[in-house]
Amino acid sequence: MRSLYISLLSEFYKSRKTLAFWASILLPLIICGLISSGFYGGSEKIINQHYPSMLLWLHYIGAALGVMGVLILPFYVIFMAFSVNNIEHKNDTWKTLFAQPLHKFSIYAAKYLFALMLIFVCLLLFGTLTFAFGHLLQFLIPKYNFNQFDPSLLLAKFYLKLFLSSLGILSIQFILSLIWGDFLKPMGIGFIGTIMGIITGNVGWKYAYLIPYSHPSLVLNSSKAVKKLTNLSDFPIFTQEIYTSLVYAAVLFILGYFIVIKKSIK
Amino acid sequence: MSNFAIETVGLNFNFGRQAIVKDLSLQVPKGSIYGFLGPNGAGKTTTIKILLNLLKSPADRVFIFGKEINSNRIAILKRIGSLVEQPAIYGHLSGKENLINRCLLLGIKKSKADEMLALVGLTDAADKKSSKYSLGMKQRLGIGLALVSDPKLLLLDEPTNGLDPNGIIEIRNLMIELTTKHNKTILVSSHLLAEIERTATHVGIINKGQLLFQGTIQELQLLNKPLLEIEVNNVAGASILIQEKGYEIVTKTDSKISVPFVSKTESGTINTFLIQNGFTVTSLSQQRKDLENLFLDITKTN
CATH class of the missing domain: 3.30.70.790 (UreE, C-terminal domain)
Structure with a gap:
């Protein structure tokens, strides 16, 4: 356990000056900032639509979710999986890392956990900033009616679901980036997977849930049905695609460990 | 208790079908500076990687301080400091940060980082990004990283690569000091005998994976x-x-x-x-x- 904590601490120390680390903070800040400034600049047009508070929030949340969920999240996950491994490939440091008196499992699990944490922080910030910027908009433009509905439970559940849906992708990409030191192979496979996921997720293919890359899309598609619910936050978190994502994550995480044990440092 | 810091018994190692190490029986006495010599591609680095358990050896072939390596990996690695091939350094971190990161991994005080910087003469460049270091500075940082845990056994793979004559002499003196004053054992590989004949107490000569000579430097001279x-x-x-x-x-x-x-x-x-x-x-x-x-x-x- 101490071995894992130490490795995790070292991951943080090594990465804190890299783009990958800052991306998890900057990405939500930039996207939420852009959407909010759109709502600020185009406020008259939106106010003229006379949305009820709940729909206004959905409209606003949907803008961030739509961009984030379909394209950015899969690529962000691919990039995270790549960068935590690439820091060792690039500096040729696998050999020193595995020559330290630490369990190989701790080294591996710490890397995986660190990538997981970065994705969690990113999505947490997305939810928090959406909430905070919505209320900031209300403060700046009092004509908005953001204050008449509390979206916090909805946001929390949506982003949690999105986080869980990304775990399958993370595990696949983590293994690919562990094996290959270059950017193109994991990125190329991830790109093809993501496109496949978006297509199969959107056309509603029966077996789309078996492709991890389609999970975020499936989560977003299900979000469209939320509008029909009387209580917006009344949707289930653990649906078929989430279970599948978790199973993929668990199986591939274990498989990845066996790859690490067998990995010969030539 | 074994008198050898490192002992391999009829060690064989292959990469696929290619035999890299053949029937290697190294015996590195405690407290010695063991010059591990051989031309490029002789199997020196592979042997060092086996000694660090980076490459898996067959059971009961490799013993470090008398303990079998595969079943005592962590306990053994706690006592070894190593520099394998080019020093492995995080280029985006400064020299000091690289050392602090190693201190974190080893669970030792961060103040040790400054001590090491002073020891390898990098105090002035402590906060410089290590990707901007010269080859010689990287090599020194690599040696500092190997020494930070105060290990009993040091495995140095061509540590004077890229160093200028002054740097080579400094490393030589450092090795002598470490063995005589601090009672450490050093295995240092090189493809040049001249480079280590002045420091080594023992020599092993390897070529094409086979050990051709092993003994004290005086025994080598008798030949x-x-x-x-x-x-x-x-x-x-x-x-x-x-x-x-x-x-x-x-x-x-x-x-x-x-x-x-x-x-x-x-x-x-x-x-x-x-x-x-x-x-x-x-x-x-x-x-x-x-x-x-x-x-x-x-x-x-x-």
Whole structure:
């Protein structure tokens, strides 16, 4: 356990000056900032639509979710999986890392956990900033009616679901980036997977849930049905695609460990 | 309790079908500076990686401080500091940050980082990004990283690569100090004998995965038998006469004949009978191959 904590601490120390680390903070800040400034600049047009508070929030949340969920999240996950491994490939440091008196499992699990944490922080910030910027908009433009509905439970559940849906992708990409030191192979496979996921997720293919890359899309598609619910936050978190994502994550995480044990440092 | 810091017993290692290490039986005594010598591609780095358990060895073949490596990996790695090939350094971090990161991993005080920087002479460049370091500075940082845990055994793979003569001398002195004052054992690999013959107490010579010589530096020198070099006017005729008198000719050129040196009296005898038979001897000298040539000879025959 101490071995894992130490490795995790070292991951943080090594990465804190890299783009990958800052991306998890900057990405939500930039996207939420852009959407909010759109709502600020185009406020008259939106106010003229006379949305009820709940729909206004959905409209606003949907803008961030739509961009984030379909394209950015899969690529962000691919990039995270790549960068935590690439820091060792690039500096040729696998050999020193595995020559330290630490369990190989701790080294591996710490890397995986660190990538997981970065994705969690990113999505947490997305939810928090959406909430905070919505209320900031209300403060700046009092004509908005953001204050008449509390979206916090909805946001929390949506982003949690999105986080869980990304775990399958993370595990696949983590293994690919562990094996290959270059950017193109994991990125190329991830790109093809993501496109496949978006297509199969959107056309509603029966077996789309078996492709991890389609999970975020499936989560977003299900979000469209939320509008029909009387209580917006009344949707289930653990649906078929989430279970599948978790199973993929668990199986591939274990498989990845066996790859690490067998990995010969030539 | 074993007297060896490192002991391998008939170790074999293959990459696929290619045998890299063959029947290797290293014995590195505690407290020694063991020069692990061999030309490029001889299997030195592979052996060092096996000693660090980076490459998996068969069971009961590799022992560090008497313990089998596969079943005591963590306990053994706690006592080893290593520098394998090019130093592995995070380029986006400064030298000091690289050391602090290692302190974190080893669970030791961060203040040790400054101590190491001073030891390897990088205090002034402590906060410089290590990707901007020169090759020599990277090598020093690599040595600092290897030493930070105060290990009992140091495995250094060509540590003087890229260092200038001053740097080489500093590393040499550091190695001597570490073994004499701090009772450490060092295995240092190199492809140049001259580089370590002044520091090593023991030598192992490896070529094509096989250990060709292992022993103290004095034993290596004993292998190196002196020759009597005779410069004479008629080499062909003189050779026949020398052989008739029962001497073995080691080498022969246009003007010189070499025979094993036995003693001064014997040299005089050879000189006398050559002159008595009408040859003109212009020079008679005792020659000893330098260790570098001896090393080349040992590795050439394999």
